[in-house]
Amino acid sequence: MLRTRGVAHFTIPVTDTRRAEAFYTGKLGLAVVQSNHERGMVFLDSGGDCIILARVDKPISTAREDDIHHAFIVDREDYESSVAALRESGVEILFEEDRQGGAVNGPRAYFHDPDGNVLEIIDLTSYKGAVEA
Numbered sequence: 001m002l003r004t005r006g007v008a009h010f011t012i013p014v015t016d017t018r019r020a021e022a023f024y025t026g027k028l029g030l031a032v033v034q035s036n037h038e039r040g041m042v043f044l045d046s047g048g049d050c051i052i053l054a055r056v057d058k059p060i061s062t063a064r065e066d067d068i069h070h071a072f073i074v075d076r077e078d079y080e081s082s083v084a085a086l087r088e089s090g091v092e093i094l095f096e097e098d099r100q101g102g103a104v105n106g107p108r109a110y111f112h113d114p115d116g117n118v119l120e121i122i123d124l125t126s127y128k129g130a131v132e133a
Contacts, residue, residue: 009050
């Protein structure tokens with residue numbers, strides 16, 4: 001059986017890599033690893049995890065946007081100020097909740113990036129997944 005060890009990266013579709021890079025670095029604090037706007041790809045780092053912004057011709061629609069999203073972990077002591085900073089910078093918070101008893105738990109806030117992708121920040125209080133040493 002194949003056994004994966006983790007996620008090397010995940011890709012978010014965007015229509016303008018320069019605008020998206022500015023959003024993800026300026027609003028979410030991700031760091032640029034490498035940009036190739038001519039090719040339409042930006043590699044970002046989020047706490048040691050690689051996020052790729054890849055150019056598409058038009059935004060990709062999601063049928064149930066509350067279920068299809070990308071979540072970024074923030075430190076517990078930074079959660080409230082992170083939500084406030086997003087609001088102060090003009091990002092509309094779609095909704096907040098403190099979900100407990102599921103697979104991924106903690107206070108979270110959902111919002112859109114400039115292309116309408118749904119994003120989440122979460123104070124990850126617990127995760128039911130197995131972690132190997």
